[in-house]
Amino acid sequence: MKKMYLSLVLGTGLLFSVHSTALAQGDYPTLGQITQRLQAISGSGSAAKLSSLTKTEGGKDIWVLKIGTGDLDNKPAIAVVGGAEGFHVLSVELALQFAERLLRDHKSALDQNTFYIFPNMSPDAYEQYHASLKYERRGNAAKIDHDRDGQVSEDGYEDLNKDGLITMMRVESPMGEYMVNEKDERLMTKADRSKAQKGNYLMMPESMDKDKDGSFGEDLVEGIAFNKSMTYKFPIFQPLAGEIAVSQVESRALLDYLFDQWNIFAFVTFSPANNLSAPLKYNAGDAKKRIIASMLEKDVAINGMVSGIYNETITQKAFNQTNQGTDGDFFQWAYFHFGRLSFSTPGWWVPEVKGEEGKSNSNAEANFLAWAASENLNNVFVPWAPVTHPDFPGQKVEVGGIKPFVMYNPPFTKVDSIAIEHTDFILKLAALSPKVEFHNVKSEKLGNGLTRITADLFNNSPLPTHSEMGEKSRWLRKIRVDISKDAADLVSGEKIKLIDKLDAYGKTTLSWVVKGSGSVDIKAGAAHTGIATLNVKL
């Protein structure tokens, strides 16, 4: 009740000063605050229209902001997606701030482009960040039997030390595979058996074996993960993925919506995968299979170009950015199954910290702790402390480890500068969008009422109108050329002509021989390339 009152006050504040609120906030927003900020920028008169695609199993809205002016369905569009992973709260803030900054500082971008913002695809999981029990959650609120034993979510996490956080649990045992890290005794490392190292700890998430099957935390109290349940390389029957791809209402609603938006030419997804610091690699064998499993060669070149722009725009140097896609994820779906250019970045990663010898630490957790120390972040680790555990009577069980969220989400004070840079990047990408134009228009009288019209249709963009994958897909329209004359008045040339593709800065020459006088209108394009028009006097 008190909380609601507070958010109402905050919401009212937002209406009056859009500028300061995002910046004034001390932590990542709650779902309620997200909704208020979305509403604040999409009121009457705004170029942004807010709608809810559906409600999740947990009763949360899946918002989309469609931002554009004029003939917005026929302007090349970028879709920005946040919350692909619920624990990646930064991604939601980045998508939100992009929308806010676009509307506040970069409205001219709407002259050429339309933007779709899906700020949070995992609201059920996102909520865990603000819940009394905090853990890195991926799944929505659906009831799923992850370990497929006939019981649903019977073995989730357990807050054994009652600190409101799920961390790790270590059990002293001669049969353990883990040992204390030599350099940092807070960390646990897997014993290297090839070096005759012996482990002395079992490691598992903070949990109890409630179903007594010998496994810990293997059937979590959460449902399907958005970013593990798309159709590309869908990991069927795996935990958090489920039995059928795109089984969840929010996934279906998003895809159904996207399949109706013909003007999207590129996606920017804020998710753990990264093909912006470095482009995806081309694998000829995988690209030639019937089920294509490598980005196609020409598209890798585009990815390389866009990656170059990203690295020029983003100040943080890539480090440990090895995730270039995981099975069933969204960003690969947008390319492989939707035929659009698709880019993903986590937005932020733990920066590289070099030790005294000038070498960086190969252990990501050690690197994180070193970075946290350099930033004076003292609140990122739960010291190992003993608990009594019913499954290990008489054994030493300790709970501790790096706190949830902190390795994927920077302190909130760092978010603004990240958001500014990523806004700039998305706008630079938008400026590259395919753009068809008429050039070299000629109208020649052939006598006896006949006129020959000739024009070059030119794609004034460093991107082709159709990616190599887009050419294969049924989900990108062809370039359509229409002339406003009856077929009977066309001595030559087609009334309707479909063109598969124009290359980057590529052109095709069109020509008609037309009977009669007056003028004709010619238009050419597709929703994702924009439509060019031409009026020719006969």
Place this chain on the structure above:
Amino acid sequence: MKFKNWIYTTALGLAISFTGIQETSAQEKYFRAIGTPHNPKVPVSWNRYHTNLALEEIMRDMAKKHPDLVKLESMGKSYQGNDIWVLIVTDFKAGKAEDKPGMWIDGNIHSNEIQGTEFTLYTAWYLSEMYGELEFITQLLKDKTFYIAPTINPDAHDNFIKEPNTQNSPRSGMINMDDDGDGVIGEDPFDDINKDGHITMMIRKSPTGRYVKDQMDPRKLIMVAPDQKGEYEMLGYEGIDNDGDGFVNEDAIGYYDPNRDWGWNWQPDYVQRGAWKYPFSVPENKAVMEYVMKHPNIAAAQSYHNYGGMILRGPGAEEDLGTYNQTDIRIYDAIAKKGEEFMPGYKYLVVYKDLYSVFGGQLDWFYGGRGIFTYSNELMTSYLYVHKNAGRGNQDEQMMVDTYLTFGDAFVNWAEYDHPQYGKIEVGGFKKNFGRLHPGFLLEQDAHRNAAFTILHGYHTPKLSVMDVKEEDLGGGLKAVTATIYNERLIPTHSSQDLKYKIERPDYVSITGAKVVAGFVVDNEDFNRLSEQKVNPEKISVANIPGMGAVKVRWIVSGSGNYSINVDSAKGGKASWKK
């Protein structure tokens, strides 16, 4: 006077109808032809095709006349809002339907393949009418539940029948799409130029044509020799260029293929033509999927297609070769090879290597996604005409059949029409209901043979019993109780695909009425090799009960007294034993 007359007529009518009933009892009028219900409660003519309206009438009548054997349920709505019906056929007085192993049968996923609808309906009719008349069928309906969905694509079922179509259209359901990528949806479908409800062929006289009409049979268009001049050119199926883009019939209903929409190894359109948005984006398929998920007792399945005389099993795609292992293939082989023996003209084949490699097919989801033993039959083969292997679409044979067996019913004779773009043309050719579809006189017998195949298949779903219970006194008030759970049919409770992915829960064998000290699965009774289940030993989890095989469980119990043993299997049904 008038009134009196009325009374008289009514009385007469009553009298006649009374004697009528007495005189026209089955024995007086009909004599059983072996194998067929000769006096069915629901009379159906099995030599014609039924529209949705007729189908629903028959199904409702079945449910009404056989209230203890047939129930009718809607699985959901189609794209156009039609009910997708399923008939549940079982002896409802002998146990709950969902507690018995289930056999799923559907037809008509492809709109133009409508004999599957008739064959499924025939199966429901045959089972319900023969119950109580044949011991085999009576016992079958006590043991099993048949889920029978005559059309899982009702919208396009009627579109095929009622609207102008070719033999091959529509294959999609009724969702319309932009096939040519011009931004407009379905703007250039077929056009029924001669208004006969059939989309046949257009030909035109042309000095450069390569065809002539056969002088022996002017219905036949034959190609001339390479050095001869022809008289006609072929213009394709009836249609005009509706949108003025210079192409004819390039954007009709669809296109999508409902049989590329299923959730095992689904692939998008550029990999697998016909796929739509994602698995189960076609609403009819989603309804079927949800129904199957809600009925985990379904252990076997059959879908019907046409054409070719085939009993097909998966994998649909070569990439799924590893999905089907030898244990399961032996079962597939045993049932299908028996089917080949009593279905002349039908061959047992594997989709990916004998037909074509396909992703997202229905049978692959039933097996790959649910572990259900599934066949798909391609109904009708020209072999059925005159028992020769003339091959598909053999014009000479088809003309002969139409001349001597159907007397011209199959062909639209060539006639002249004015075409807005082509000028003077001729329209004619085989009707949409010839070729892929059975002619009336072949429908019933092929329906029966295919029904018999599904009955064999359904019969071989698991049948479990507690075969043997032994007690051994261990002293100290303890005894070992060993029970053998037997499956007396071919199909196991879990296919190997099911075991690989843990698709269905394990089978449970429970003991009640005894104090259990320990519980085991007996791996080898002779040498006492046991696997102990420490948690909840009263309810032993058994991964699988193999076909024509058994598992043994053992409990160490204390005290005396009577106990009972219960078997509970999702796909295998239930069994119990009492001391």
